[in-house]
Amino acid sequence: xxxxxxxxxIQFELSQSRYEQVLLFGLDNIRYVVGGVLPFxxxxxxxxxxxxxxxxxxxxxxxxxxxxxxxxxxxSIRNVQVYTSTIEDVLxxxxxxxxxxxxxxxxxxxxxxxxxxxxxxxLLPKVSFYECDQWITDIRMVKTEGEQELLTEVARKTxxxxxxxxxxxxxxxxxxxxxxxxxxRVHCIERELDMVGYESLSIGASGEHTHxxxxxxxxxxxxxxxxxxxxxxxxxxxxxxxHGYWSDSARxxxxxxxxxxxxxxxxxxxxxxxxxLSLLRPGFAAxxxxxxxxxxxxxxxxAVVKEHGFGHGIGVVPIEPPFIDVSDPTVLKNGMxxxxxxxxxxxxxxxxxxxxxxxxxxxxSRLVGWYKNWDEPYKAVASYQHGGG
Amino acid sequence: MKNNVEGYGLHKAAETFxxxxxxxxxxxxxxxxxxxxxxxxxxxxxxxxxxxMLGSKASVFICPxxxxxxxxxxxWQGDITAYxxxxxxxxxxxxxxxxxxxxxxxxxxxxxxxxEKFIPxxxxxxxxxxxxxxxxxxxxxxxxLIRMQKSPAALELLxxxxxxxxxxxxxxxxxxxxxxxxxxxxxxxxxERIRVHVYETGGTAGGLAxxxxxxxxxxxxxxxxxxxxxxxxxxxEATSRxxxxxxxxxxxxxxxxxxxxxxxxxxxxxxxxxxxVSMLKPGVKCSTLYNEVADLASEEGIxxxxxxxxxxxxxxxxxxxxxxxxxxxxxxxxGMCIVVAVYTEGPQKELIxxxxxxxxxxEGTVCISDFHNWEVLYEVNGxxxxx
Numbered sequence: 080x081x082x083x084x085x086x087x088x089i090q091f092e093l094s095q096s097r098y099e100q101v102l103l104f105g106l107d108n109i110r111y112v113v114g115g116v117l118p119f120x121x122x123x124x125x126x127x128x129x130x131x132x133x134x135x136x137x138x139x140x141x142x143x144x145x146x147x148x149x150x151x152x153x154x155s156i157r158n159v160q161v162y163t164s165t166i167e168d169v170l171x172x173x174x175x176x177x178x179x180x181x182x183x184x185x186x187x188x189x190x191x192x193x194x195x196x197x198x199x200x201x202l203l204p205k206v207s208f209y210e211c212d213q214w215i216t217d218i219r220m221v222k223t224e225g226e227q228e229l230l231t232e233v234a235r236k237t238x239x240x241x242x243x244x245x246x247x248x249x250x251x252x253x254x255x256x257x258x259x260x261x262x263x264r265v266h267c268i269e270r271e272l273d274m275v276g277y278e279s280l281s282i283g284a285s286g287e288h289t290h291x292x293x294x295x296x297x298x299x300x301x302x303x304x305x306x307x308x309x310x311x312x313x314x315x316x317x318x319x320x321x322h323g324y325w326s327d328s329a330r331x332x333x334x335x336x337x338x339x340x341x342x343x344x345x346x347x348x349x350x351x352x353x354x355x356l357s358l359l360r361p362g363f364a365a366x367x368x369x370x371x372x373x374x375x376x377x378x379x380x381x382a383v384v385k386e387h388g389f390g391h392g393i394g395v396v397p398i399e400p401p402f403i404d405v406s407d408p409t410v411l412k413n414g415m416x417x418x419x420x421x422x423x424x425x426x427x428x429x430x431x432x433x434x435x436x437x438x439x440x441x442x443x444s445r446l447v448g449w450y451k452n453w454d455e456p457y458k459a460v461a462s463y464q465h466g467g468g
Numbered sequence: 469m470k471n472n473v474e475g476y477g478l479h480k481a482a483e484t485f486x487x488x489x490x491x492x493x494x495x496x497x498x499x500x501x502x503x504x505x506x507x508x509x510x511x512x513x514x515x516x517x518x519x520x521m522l523g524s525k526a527s528v529f530i531c532p533x534x535x536x537x538x539x540x541x542x543x544w545q546g547d548i549t550a551y552x553x554x555x556x557x558x559x560x561x562x563x564x565x566x567x568x569x570x571x572x573x574x575x576x577x578x579x580x581x582x583x584e585k586f587i588p589x590x591x592x593x594x595x596x597x598x599x600x601x602x603x604x605x606x607x608x609x610x611x612x613l614i615r616m617q618k619s620p621a622a623l624e625l626l627x628x629x630x631x632x633x634x635x636x637x638x639x640x641x642x643x644x645x646x647x648x649x650x651x652x653x654x655x656x657x658x659x660e661r662i663r664v665h666v667y668e669t670g671g672t673a674g675g676l677a678x679x680x681x682x683x684x685x686x687x688x689x690x691x692x693x694x695x696x697x698x699x700x701x702x703x704x705e706a707t708s709r710x711x712x713x714x715x716x717x718x719x720x721x722x723x724x725x726x727x728x729x730x731x732x733x734x735x736x737x738x739x740x741x742x743x744x745v746s747m748l749k750p751g752v753k754c755s756t757l758y759n760e761v762a763d764l765a766s767e768e769g770i771x772x773x774x775x776x777x778x779x780x781x782x783x784x785x786x787x788x789x790x791x792x793x794x795x796x797x798x799x800x801x802x803g804m805c806i807v808v809a810v811y812t813e814g815p816q817k818e819l820i821x822x823x824x825x826x827x828x829x830x831e832g833t834v835c836i837s838d839f840h841n842w843e844v845l846y847e848v849n850g851x852x853x854x855x
Contacts, residue, residue, distance in 0.1 A: 107513050116691040119676055121511040122707075124496060124785050144775040148687040163775075164795045189559075190513060193592035194584035194606065261664060268660050273691065276663065276674035276707070278511040296538035297505040297711055298672050369554070386533035388554025398512060404554025 080225035080322065082114045082155035086138055092218050093134050098185040100133040101211050102170075105190030110395040111219055113140060113154035116323050118275040127166040127195070130156065131173065139173065141166055167195075171202040185211030216400055220392055221414040227438055229324045230393060230416045233272065234436035234448025237319050237326035240267035242450045244283075248459040250309050250335050256302030259283025263317050272319040272326075278397055282316040283307075285334075289314045289429040309334050312341055312429045313459075318397040325397040326448075327418045329434045331456040340426035345456050347381045348433050351421035355389060355403070359417065359437060359444035365407040372421075373405070382424040390419040393436065415439040475503035476614055478521040484614070485581035485607045489522040491566075494586040496785040500615050504542045505712035505784075506535055507673060516588055518562045521546070522578065526569050530562045563594045570599060581607040612789050616781055617803035623827055623836075625713035626782065626805055629671070630825050630837035633708045633715035636666030638840055641704075641721060644696070645850045655679045655692035659706075666708045675707030675714065675786055685818040688776070688811075696848075698724045701733075701818045707786040714786040716807050717837060718823040721846040729815040734845040736770045737812040737820045744778050744792070744808050748826050748833045754796040761810065762794075771813035779808040782825060804828045805836070 089112060093101065103112060104127065106120045112130045120128065126143040137158050142150050144161040151159050162169040174180060180203060188196065189212040200208065222230065243266035248254065254262075260283040264274050273279070280300035285307045288294035295303055300316075307313055313332040318325060331348075333341055354375045358368045369389055376383040390403035393416055401409035403419065417439070422432040433456075436448045451457070481490050481501055492498045495509035498519045509517055515535075521527035527546030529539050536550035551561040570576065576599055582592070584606030596604060618626065640661035644653055663674035676689075680703040684690025689705065696702065700723050707716045720737075722730055743764050747757045758778055765772030779792035782805050790798035792806070800806070809823045825837040 105513050106511060119689060122675070122786055124494070124510075124787070125789060125791075145688065145777065147775070149689045152684070152687050152690065161775075163793070188589045191589055192585050192587055193589045194587075194608075196589050257667070261667070264663075265660065268656060271656075273656070274660060274663075275677060277676075278508045280508065280673070291537035291541075292534045293538040293541075296541045297507075299507060299538070301667055301672060386550065386552050388552055391554060396512065396514075398553075399514060400556065402554035402556050404552055404556060406552065407554065407556035409556075 080229050084223055084225050085112055085114060086155055088223060089132055089218060090134070093132055096214060098183070098209070098211060098214065100131065100179065100182065101185035101215070103130045103132070103187050103215060105187055107219075107396045107399060108187055108190060108215055110323060112138065113150065113156055114323060115153035115155070116273055116275070116320070117153065118277055121277060129166060129170070133177065141169055141173065167198055167202060170199065174203060174206065179206070181205040183207045183209060185209050185214060187212050187215060219394060219399065220401055220409070221412050222394065222416050223414075226324065226394065227414065227416060229322060230436065231438070231447045233319065233321040233324055233326045234328070235450065236270040236272055236321065237267060237317060237328045238448050238450040240270050240272065240319070241315050241317060241328060241330050242457065243269070245315065245330070245332050245457040245459070248307065248313070248332060249461065250459050251461050253307040253334070255304060255306050256283045256285055256288065259307065259313070259315065260300055260302045263315055267317060267319045272321055274319055278318055279320065280318060282314065285313045286311045289425070292430065307334055310338065312425055312431065314430065314432070323395055325393055325395070326436065327393055327397045327420070327434055329420065329432045330453065331431060331433060332459055333456050334459050336458060337456060338426070344423055344425040344429075344431045347379075347423045348421050348431055349454055350379065351376065351381065351383065351389070351423070352419060352433065352435060355419045355421065356437065356444055356446060359411060359419075359439055360442060361411055361413050361439060363411050365401045365403050365409045365411060366405050368411070369403050369405045372403070384422040384424060384430065387420065387422045389421055390417045392416065393418050411439055413439055413441045475499070476501045478502065478519075478527060479524070482521065482523075482581065485605070485610060486579070487581040487605060488578040489520070489580040491580055491582045491587070492519040493517060493583055493588065493591070496788070497583060497586070497611055497615070499712045499784040502544065503712070504529070504539050504544055506531070506538065507709055507712070509535070514558070516558055516562065516591070518566065518591070520566055520569065522569060522573050522580070526573065528565060528569055530565055532558070559588060559590045559594065562591060563598065566595065567598055570602070577601040579603045579605060581605050583611060584608050615783055615788065616790065617801055618783060618805050618827075622713060622783065623805065625711050626715070626825065627836045629708060629710035629713050629715035630717070631839055632666050632669040632671040632710055633706060633717050634837060634839045635669045636662050636671065636708065637704060637706060637717065637719055639665035639668070641846065641848065644848045652695045654695050655681060658696075659692050662704070662706050663708070671708045671710055673709045675709060676705055678705045679703070680705065680819060685816065688819065696723050699727075701730050701814050701816065701820070703819055703821060712784055714782055714784070715825070715837065716782050716786045716823060718809060718821040719842060719846070720820055720822060721848055723848050725849050726845050726847050731845055733812065733814040733820055736768070737810060737822060738843065739768065740765055740770060740772060740812065741808055741810045741822060744810060745826065745833070748800065748806060748808070748828055750800055750802050750828060750830060752800050754790050754792045754798050754800070755794055758792050758794050765812070773811040773813060773819065776809065776811040778810045779806055781805060782807050800828055802829045
């Protein structure tokens, strides 16, 4: 994907909007406009990063001094302005430099604190700040062709990585959960996925540990002493990235042939997936899709975990709008990329799920990234399926 | 499973802040006060957290469904109200939950301590509109001070985290021995090995794992790409976590035998670092410490990269206040843990840094991260090491 593709898109959208300039904050917005891999952004508790876009001007990145070289070399934005103490030291100077001290400026209010907003307004009393969160969200939700290709690639590589890890699971010489979560990660790295820490966590959960999304907290995604056991359902999950774009994946594995109850639960997940795929197309509201799926589950006595929702957008963060949930009125559009994530309760209380990446096209949606056919779970057998350890 | 550090406690916090209630939004602060750790929460901007306590009457933890089990498993004693993982308006959801709790308490004129720096703008606005008689009092400075001084239990976890990261890093380095030319070790695989080794020593999760080499050697972070090159001076930056407490380190190594210029640059870095360490005492201002190191660099003609500062504190986050910077006049206090991180330039404009963590007390300053002798530049030149 061309590094400047997103900046150009924002410049175009800016020219079509009510805003002449916008000031963007937040890990997701910064990753989106800067491009590249910036895993450390979420750790900057005391140091803000912002991007200032103006019509017909190059965007400006504002960052702490110590990150100047990193941003200049990684991202697409060449104009990096820096501060030593706080971003309030440099923002007013920058805005005045462009003669905008009485201008209207869009600002992503959901990504800042009220104290920071007050401080900025006091420093620039004649500037009218307008919320632009929905504007940037609308832009981010519809992916460019380059983004769609990248998200397809990361979904495919992740599915391949998960399947590669599953190949190493053998029923009669089972590995511990910790060993499974590690080989999920390693197989993803082998496929060039970026597995820097923080939100890049993998899970290998079996038996009762599949009952909750994050078993054994605060050992998030590591796993401890439990071994996978015959006849158990095993949940494999990973969030990984490629060039700053994410996958969100979960697949099921059975330790031996699935029991009738396990197979039934899995087929309920498959049925919801098929229903969702038939509904996801331009013009439908995400909330209406969610209501239809809920009705489908009710009619078919499917024990769906509705608190988990049915899907979400994916891009520079693993979970972003739109959400296939009754709370989200977003109308689906051509170019949106979603992860559909139906989850049902299994026979022993397991969370049974299978996540799929879906691209909304001009008239329908298509599933991307499958390494294997997930109409059935992965079935671990008595020996290694590829003949080695 | 419960974190073995109970946290500062919300009731104690309310007393300290002279308030009837407390509302926390920063995942790090929530961890410090409650012992509930959600380490990835800062990376999910559409999933805000609210930890709210009102007098002795009630408390609630508001989070997405996906994380709610983890909150319960770590011992949260109050209510947990989860919004759906697909909830588009979690702030509005949170406001309703808090409103019900305030209304149930029967009082609408409470003094509630908040984190001004972290409360999302729309949350504050809606709460203020809904409860105009409540006094929402910013206590950021007090929180910062509480977080700066570590309890003995927190110190123990920080020590363990530092040890795990150091062993993880050394374990990964030892895998390089004798394997570079044959296998062409990639930087990303090396980073993964740091994390694997941290896990093997009991770490609960990895954070940053980066190697500055090749084209990225002159910047603080670059995505690990390509392979190690003979003769290069390489910097490793890594962070990891143990029960909510972080380790943060940086180490240097040379692929092959070190050249004289590389050794000299490394020694110069240690000279500045040792100067900083010698001044880590209660009462010394961070800015004074920085200025002394900058002056020494100037006197000695050392290529000091002052824009990085020379360190910071560490605790429930990997980089926190106070900062050893020219503009931070915070005086060091007993109980602080400080990461000394002096950056200088090598012969090829590489950034050099050898980070260590120190605990400051009235009795003296102790290094809690130095389990290998890093006074000599590490040379990756041997056969495969046992580890």
